[in-house]
Amino acid sequence: MSLLHVSGLTKEFGDLVAVDDVDFDVEDGEFVSILGPSGSGKSTVLRMVAGFEEPTAGTIALEGEEIVGKPPFERDVNMVFQDLALFPHLTVAENIGYGLKQQGVPKAERRERSERMLEMVRLEGYGDRTPAELSGGEQQRVALARALVNEPALVLFDEPLSSLDRKLRQHMQTELQRIQTETDTTFLYVTHDQEVALAVSDRLIVLNDGGTQQIGTVEDLYEDPASRFVADFIGDVNTVTGRVTDLDDDRALIDAGTGEIPVPRTAIAADVAAGDDVDVCVRPYQVSLRDAATTETDATDAFASTGTVLSRSYQGSDSLYDVDTDAWGTVSAEVREDAFRNGEDVTVTWAPEHVHVYRRDDEDRPDGGETEDRPDGGETEDE
Incomplete structure (x- = not known):
């Protein structure tokens, strides 16, 4: 059974069909990227999985349980946003442990788990700093640590590397792969950047105009594109x-x-x-x-x-x-x-x-x- 099963997913905004009958599965431990141009529906798909948008039609099952209709805080998922959404008035450690605090986890355990995550993202000793004292790449790592600290079944990414320069973006690609492998966490990553998607993904889901163009491994999509659009978009x-x-x-x-x-x-x-x-x-x-x-x-x-x-x-x-x-x-x-x-x-x-x-x-x-x-x-x- 797939960790995430999406079937017939459709989202309409008035006369606009933003997502049109999309089906896909994500297996436990996979790094899957949803790739497409602006307006392809990829972020809308992610927001429906996260619970920030309700589908017009279709089902979303996580670990075999239907989650459509459940609020975001009742879904075993965390999300890393494009703007990171770190709390500027909290320290790095407090940002990482914020979700644990909301769950009622004791302070000592929060501190221990936050320190473990700081080690995982290679920011040991940064716990007392504020987000303003960090570089863009360091802030990215804090946002990732916050998303991983409560061990969700699925972590969602909405173009989190888009604001970084090319060299730092390439470094963070490597870090994402390392952390995903070491934690054995399932990642669903949305991007319009084919370079990022090709570098980090086990499989790709290519969308255009709200519909699925092709799903497969990086090698499959590059070497055997199913359509003129995929051939042009991937490489x-x-x-x-x-x-x-x-x-x-x-x-x-x-x-x-x-x-x-x-x-x-x-x-x-x-x-x-x-x-x-x-x-x-x-x-x-x-x-x-x-x-x-x-x-x-x-x-x-x-x-x-x-x-x-x-x-x-x-x-x-x-x-x-x-x-x-x-x-x-x-x-x-x-x-x-x-x-x-x-x-x-x-x-x-x-x-x-x-x-x-x-x-x-x-x-x-x-x-x-x-x-x-x-x-x-x-x-x-x-x-």
């Missing part, structure tokens, strides 16, 4: 337009402006049919660059186009190139070789087995770009 992706000229159980023939390319059926979304206009998506790290003068490419075996290097960004172990291709407009390639310079002619290629192909549907695309009538080698939509 970087190149998208070129094409048309399916033939389709059977084993493969599809796709014309993306450079001739028909056979693509494995496993790379094609289930709703794609022969004759459909499609988006052909490929990750930058799957794109290869070669010197245009020396490259021998069989256009029937790979997606390929000549082009000119627009820019190069050194990434440490890799270099990220933007190439103005003759067939598709700008394509990004993340490669180990640092062999090309701006203005140089190159050939861009990628293998058919590395693509994901989705039926073109403007309503599902984050940029709302125009659908082209045919794959004539024109520009890709804006990224």
Whole structure:
């Protein structure tokens, strides 16, 4: 039995459907992130689990018990808010022990448990300080300690790292993982930041426009996105337009402006049919660059186009190139070789087995770009 079971969860605010029939489970000891753009419904889901919003429809069960209708203080959950909500007039130790005091836990036990939590978050000796004397990262740790001290079944996070700079945010990601592992507590974490979600999560729940787009491990969502939206939202992706000229159980023939390319059926979304206009998506790290003068490419075996290097960004172990291709407009390639310079002619290629192909549907695309009538080698939509 799952620790948290959410079924048919819906929330309406007048005519606005903020959350639309969402289902998911969280297992005991998991670190699960709900990821989506602003307005996707992710924070509303979290607030319904916490008890700060009542669902219009659906059920929420914690440890097998229905909790819809119960006030927040009767749910075995704690929440770490975006603004942390530390009491400025209380010491660090008093902030951590506040919930225990409300439960009637004796003072000596409160002090002992607060000190244990300070050790857990590596703030030993900070108990007598006030929140104003702490850095942003230290305040984050105090808020986490306060949420963990009464050993809840589930801890909820509403974008608590969004106010931190990138270096501190990366440090806190590591700390969250360490603390979650050491305490064996279940975390449900809401964020719009894909970098955070990819770094800390066992599984991801991707929402858009109130509905579930995909649920799975980080690897599943990155390597096998279920939709054009997920492919674009989880990591970087190149998208070129094409048309399916033939389709059977084993493969599809796709014309993306450079001739028909056979693509494995496993790379094609289930709703794609022969004759459909499609988006052909490929990750930058799957794109290869070669010197245009020396490259021998069989256009029937790979997606390929000549082009000119627009820019190069050194990434440490890799270099990220933007190439103005003759067939598709700008394509990004993340490669180990640092062999090309701006203005140089190159050939861009990628293998058919590395693509994901989705039926073109403007309503599902984050940029709302125009659908082209045919794959004539024109520009890709804006990224």
